[in-house]
Amino acid sequence: MDIKAAMKEKAEAARAASQQLGILPTGIKNQALLAMADALEKRAALILSANEQDLEEARQKGLRRSYLDRLMLNETRIANMAEGLRQTAALPDPVCQGDYSTIRPNGLEIRRVRVPIGVIGIIYEARPNVTADAAGLCLKSGNAVILRGGSEAIRSNTAISSLLSKAAYKAGIPEGALQFVEFTDREAVDVMTHLSGLLDVIIPRGGAGLIHHIVEHSSVPVIQTGTGVxxxxxxxxxxxxxxxxxxxxxxxxxxxxxxxxxxxxxxxxxxxxxxxxxxxxxxxxxxxxxxxxxxxxxxxxxxxxxxxxxxxxxxxxxxxxxxxxxxxxxxxxxxxxxxxxxxxxxxxxxxxxxxxxxxxxxxxxxxxxxxxxTDGFEFGFGAEIGISTQKLHARGPMGLSELTSTKYLIYGEGQIRE
Known part of the structure; x- marks a missing residue:
């Protein structure tokens, strides 16, 4: 398998889907999120079976208790994932929301509105719940997403992402908007961090080692979700x-x-x-x-x-x-x-x-x-993409608004600049 070619294909599909997703009506996005939540709960047994295989392999490797806890799913955690999607559906759509307007002395009317970032790459470790949280927040904010989870949760993440994407596409989300990287080889991460022009931003979630590696090696802009001391x-x-x-x-x-x-x-x-x-x-x-x-x-x-x-x-x-x-x-x-x-x-x-x-x-x-x-769910954001500890663009729990950028809309009546 040519990982580089496959990753580029995923990114191109996500880029194409993002152009449609960015202008999708709020109602369709909300219907998709509710369908995704239902899919998780209806197929919880499938997810738990996959998760138990991941856990057993992690136990055999002697991974520490705290790591196993991050990896472990149960019915309550799956229900929380579904509830996060439903809360996200209930939140206001940030896309096209205005946050500034003025009329200049020359008569130009200037408005600023929020718009999707485009294509977001999420690289994360251990916690399978990130798959659902990230997918839901990105889709509601009009962004296509490429998810690359850790090898230790590959079965869990594959099961979750498959259920989510099928439900989303059936509800009207453009094909390709939700991509999951099935490659566990580290090469997939290195390729992903160099997909400039196809990915707009990468958000790493995990330990200090992962975050530092992404920050130091990525040619795609990075939003750091930091460690917590x-x-x-x-x-x-x-x-x-x-x-x-x-x-x-x-x-x-x-x-x-x-x-x-x-x-x-x-x-x-x-x-x-x-x-x-x-x-x-x-x-x-x-x-x-x-x-x-x-x-x-x-x-x-x-x-x-x-x-x-x-x-x-x-x-x-x-x-x-x-x-x-x-x-x-x-x-x-x-x-x-x-x-x-x-x-x-x-x-x-x-x-x-x-x-x-x-x-x-x-x-x-x-x-x-x-x-x-300090958690997107507790702050009323529906879920979170991570806790940003940097000071540019976003800081703290990153919800829907933090996954958008801005666009200026200017209305004139023939004004020209002297």
Missing amino acids: CHTFVDDSADQDMAVRIAVNAKTSHPSVCNAMETLLVHENIANVFLPRVSQALREKKVELRGCDRSRAICPEMKAAEEEDWSAEYGDLILSVRVVHDLDEAIAHINRYNTGHSETIVTENLAHAHRFQREVDAAAVYVNASTRF
């Missing part, structure tokens, strides 16, 4: 019961995802009381704690944290813990080690809350809530 800072005025609940949720509700907490910072004024409480609650959830010297003096059961722990995205039931002198030290630590994803402060001090939100450099900054909410 997320922090929770418990201020000295915090409601400690609330702080324990937030910390346990942020770390243990789904430890393998990018919005999970990786470092807990505690104000020194409450460390002697709070650390034993939160340590006990976390250890009951099987979390391995790695503390600074001051943390270990209070809770000697913690392992010693090394310098690399402060910048580690564990993606597992491991947490680094540090006692800080005050809000200033907490903010300085976060801005030094974070990845610009999600940060939270637990505090009853409104001035501290405002300072934290103003000075912490991240896509999402919370007060008195878990970082686990």
